[in-house]
Amino acid sequence: MSGNTSGNSLPLETTIKEYRPGLEGVIACRSSISYVDGQEGLLEYRGINIRELAEHSTFEETAYLLLYNHLPSEREFSQFKMLMARLRILPHLIRDAIEEFPVGMHPMLALQSAISLLQADDYYADDISSPQHNLRRAISLMAKLPTLITTFERYRSSEEPLPPSSKYSHAENFLFMLTGEPPHSLAAKVFDRFLILHAEHSMNASTFVARAIASSNASIYSSISGAVGSLSGILHGGANERVLRMLYSIGHPDNVEEFIEEQLATKNRIMGFGHRVYKVKDPRAHILEEYIPDLVDQLGGEEVKTLYQTARRFEEVAAQKMASRNIHPNVDFYSGIVLEALGIPVDLFTAIFSMARVSGWCAHWLEQIDTNRLFRPSQDYIGDHQRAYVPIENR
Amino acid sequence: MSGNTSGNSLPLETTIKEYRPGLEGVIACRSSISYVDGQEGLLEYRGINIRELAEHSTFEETAYLLLYNHLPSEREFSQFKMLMARLRILPHLIRDAIEEFPVGMHPMLALQSAISLLQADDYYADDISSPQHNLRRAISLMAKLPTLITTFERYRSSEEPLPPSSKYSHAENFLFMLTGEPPHSLAAKVFDRFLILHAEHSMNASTFVARAIASSNASIYSSISGAVGSLSGILHGGANERVLRMLYSIGHPDNVEEFIEEQLATKNRIMGFGHRVYKVKDPRAHILEEYIPDLVDQLGGEEVKTLYQTARRFEEVAAQKMASRNIHPNVDFYSGIVLEALGIPVDLFTAIFSMARVSGWCAHWLEQIDTNRLFRPSQDYIGDHQRAYVPIENR
Numbered sequence: 001m002s003g004n005t006s007g008n009s010l011p012l013e014t015t016i017k018e019y020r021p022g023l024e025g026v027i028a029c030r031s032s033i034s035y036v037d038g039q040e041g042l043l044e045y046r047g048i049n050i051r052e053l054a055e056h057s058t059f060e061e062t063a064y065l066l067l068y069n070h071l072p073s074e075r076e077f078s079q080f081k082m083l084m085a086r087l088r089i090l091p092h093l094i095r096d097a098i099e100e101f102p103v104g105m106h107p108m109l110a111l112q113s114a115i116s117l118l119q120a121d122d123y124y125a126d127d128i129s130s131p132q133h134n135l136r137r138a139i140s141l142m143a144k145l146p147t148l149i150t151t152f153e154r155y156r157s158s159e160e161p162l163p164p165s166s167k168y169s170h171a172e173n174f175l176f177m178l179t180g181e182p183p184h185s186l187a188a189k190v191f192d193r194f195l196i197l198h199a200e201h202s203m204n205a206s207t208f209v210a211r212a213i214a215s216s217n218a219s220i221y222s223s224i225s226g227a228v229g230s231l232s233g234i235l236h237g238g239a240n241e242r243v244l245r246m247l248y249s250i251g252h253p254d255n256v257e258e259f260i261e262e263q264l265a266t267k268n269r270i271m272g273f274g275h276r277v278y279k280v281k282d283p284r285a286h287i288l289e290e291y292i293p294d295l296v297d298q299l300g301g302e303e304v305k306t307l308y309q310t311a312r313r314f315e316e317v318a319a320q321k322m323a324s325r326n327i328h329p330n331v332d333f334y335s336g337i338v339l340e341a342l343g344i345p346v347d348l349f350t351a352i353f354s355m356a357r358v359s360g361w362c363a364h365w366l367e368q369i370d371t372n373r374l375f376r377p378s379q380d381y382i383g384d385h386q387r388a389y390v391p392i393e394n395r
Numbered sequence: 396m397s398g399n400t401s402g403n404s405l406p407l408e409t410t411i412k413e414y415r416p417g418l419e420g421v422i423a424c425r426s427s428i429s430y431v432d433g434q435e436g437l438l439e440y441r442g443i444n445i446r447e448l449a450e451h452s453t454f455e456e457t458a459y460l461l462l463y464n465h466l467p468s469e470r471e472f473s474q475f476k477m478l479m480a481r482l483r484i485l486p487h488l489i490r491d492a493i494e495e496f497p498v499g500m501h502p503m504l505a506l507q508s509a510i511s512l513l514q515a516d517d518y519y520a521d522d523i524s525s526p527q528h529n530l531r532r533a534i535s536l537m538a539k540l541p542t543l544i545t546t547f548e549r550y551r552s553s554e555e556p557l558p559p560s561s562k563y564s565h566a567e568n569f570l571f572m573l574t575g576e577p578p579h580s581l582a583a584k585v586f587d588r589f590l591i592l593h594a595e596h597s598m599n600a601s602t603f604v605a606r607a608i609a610s611s612n613a614s615i616y617s618s619i620s621g622a623v624g625s626l627s628g629i630l631h632g633g634a635n636e637r638v639l640r641m642l643y644s645i646g647h648p649d650n651v652e653e654f655i656e657e658q659l660a661t662k663n664r665i666m667g668f669g670h671r672v673y674k675v676k677d678p679r680a681h682i683l684e685e686y687i688p689d690l691v692d693q694l695g696g697e698e699v700k701t702l703y704q705t706a707r708r709f710e711e712v713a714a715q716k717m718a719s720r721n722i723h724p725n726v727d728f729y730s731g732i733v734l735e736a737l738g739i740p741v742d743l744f745t746a747i748f749s750m751a752r753v754s755g756w757c758a759h760w761l762e763q764i765d766t767n768r769l770f771r772p773s774q775d776y777i778g779d780h781q782r783a784y785v786p787i788e789n790r
Contacts, residue, residue, distance in 0.1 A: 019425060022772075024773075026421055028772035033777065046782065048784050053784065056784050071785060073787070097495040097496055101512065105514050106520075109616060113508045120496070120500035166455070203772055203773060207774060212625065216626070218625055222503060222624030222625070222627050222628070229608050229617030229618065234521060235610070250747075304730055374602070374631070375418050376671060382427050384441065384442030386444075389443050389455050392472065395468045
């Protein structure tokens with residue numbers, strides 16, 4: 001009858017005895033947000049193939065689809081974009097607090113911290129009974145992430161943060177607030193596709209964390225802040241940054257073969273290849289790589305061009321050497337190259353992933369509180385029992 | 396082979412088909428930290444009954460036990476307490492950032508935010524390969540939580556934060572940094588017991604979140620920050636605050652019977668009664684209530700005395716009316732009264748719960764990274780497939 005109790009709790013006998021590390025194969029929720037078929041290499045957002053969305057949609061429209069489960073009419077979309085434009089602006093109090101963040105900290109921890117602070121602007125955040133308010137909170141978070149990231153980035157570079165401009169799209173605004181330059185049209189287009197492709201991916205670790213935090217009826221700020229924390233881990237969101245560092249450490253296409261052979265011989269991980277879900281090539285990787293040649297050609301300097309050639313050679317050699325093992329490049333293999341070509345600082349890569357994924361997290365937060373049950377799994381206790389408390393003088 | 400892939404992943408066919416909302420009865424980890432027997436009303440930390448710890452131990456010693464899996468020798472304990480004393484001090488950069496936190500925000504969100512900021516003081520936080528460094532991080536977090544909470548509390552009250560004093564225990568330091576007064580000995584003793592009793596409780600929602608975030612190899616700061624977010628939810632850590640508000644709204648022992656009858660008739664929740672795990676009276680409730688009469692007598696004003704009488708009457712009436720339903724008071728029923736008698740502001744109650752539980756969270760974080768597997772459960776997809784992308788002019 002109290003908060004953490006329930007009349008319909010199952011007897012303890014019905015514990016599922018089998019322990020699945022990482023809850024692999026365990027159904028943690030019912031969801032209608034996205035669908036991944038790892039055998040077919042298919043990813044759908046609300047039933048629509050991401051290839052269609054990457055070709056025809058924008059990040060704003062895709063975010064709308066994820067939140068509302070339908071594509072917007074012209075009127076709905078224009079209102080949504082106006083609301084996003086308004087909510088992109090950061091309250092002064094939050095900006096002042098970010099100005100005091102230690103400049104040496106990792107941007108992902110700064111983002112995690114900044115998102116919790118946003119609750120200050122939503123005094124009744126713990127009242128989640130109104131679906132309208134909850135949707136508005138989700139839109140506000142999506143709108144504000146680029147502002148939070150670029151505000152921290154500019155403060156740590158001793159530059160004044162730039163306010164968003166209502167004449168720019170979401171993708172354009174990020175590039176503008178980062179650099180102060182009007183965004184290049186190809187850069188904005190590819191970055192927008194990047195955001196679409198990273199917006200949502202069913203039950204990954206950070207989305208699961210967002211739902212787990214939501215399940216105690218914690219506010220959207222607590223939940224999304226925690227999801228950012230999960231994404232910051234190197235086993236999750238940090239992969240594209242590591243691919244990039246790996247490719248730079250290889251340095252030239254001619255060094256690829258030796259590097260891969262060495263990695264295989266020593267059974268080291270090869271970053272950016274394979275995926276726990278996809279058994280064929282990641283469909284996001286397929287789409288993203290199509291945009292890279294133009295991007296590298298038009299925007300990349302010599303370094304980025306060599307990087308791209310190294311990556312192409314890497315894919316060729318890996319295909320030969322690992323073909324029998326059914327391991328393919330995943331989206332992280334390409335996304336680091338895209339962000340590098342866009343001139344984004346490497347330690348912001350995961351924060352930018354958050355900027356896309358926040359739309360999926362928010363959709364999951366809304367779905368979770370709508371059909372909520374507190375996450376309280378069991379443990380397999382393997383410790384001692386009935387140990388005595390020995391007084392300190394006898395230890 | 397990349398971060399989110401594994402060679403030993405199970406085929407998709409082996410998904411556990413049965414959906415358990417809230418993962419109830421699903422084993423999420425192997426653990427040797429604490430054991431709860433809800434049928435017997437037993438709680439052990441590292442195999443030692445909490446009754447023994449509440450009677451003979453201190454919070455510092457209990458925290459040591461949780462982290463190291465043994466009680467400290469005199470030498471170990473004196474070193475541990477010296478380290479705690481040193482690590483209680485907040486770096487200036489963090490204190491300056493907290494000074495800029497919006498004063499109107501909820502202390503739990505401020506705490507969630509402040510904990511992420513602590514990474515600034517640990518530049519290599521994402522390197523979790525050294526058990527020694529990881530233990531030190533855990534001790535640092537446990538040591539700093541009271542300083543973070545009281546720093547925010549004093550800034551929002553327009554008072555200068557007070558540095559910790561090495562002559563005080565952990566419990567005493569919190570009371571001292573909150574008020575600036577030398578702590579009353581009974582207050583410090585009961586508060587210390589409160590911390591012991593709330594230090595750890597196996598797979599509750601926030602502990603599960605700490606482990607889920609840890610599983611992407613996110614830093615201890617990201618993980619504990621997320622756990623605070625989970626605990627902030629009203630279905631988890633917010634219960635004692637709500638019990639207190641309920642008791643104050645009842646106002647007097649004479650009003651209890653009518654209130655309970657009304658709640659039962661309208662099938663409303665009765666706060667502080669029942670527990671998802673305990674089918675008998677929560678052992679922590681048993682222990683905590685023993686300390687209350689003295690505390691109320693020596694420290695409580697008239698208001699607190701009436702509150703306590705209302706609570707006693709509440710328990711009596713509830714026992715009569717709900718006896719057949721096997722629902723008993725849980726620890727939250729008493730802990731709010733304890734904190735109120737100690738003069739702690741109501742909206743700090745859950746932050747104080749964090750101050751205790753951080754020791755359990757840190758023990759789980761250490762255990763998780765030691766035997767890690769990324770949490771990536773499955774979902775039961777109930778949405779559409781193959782929806783077409785309709786151009787906006789045709790919607």
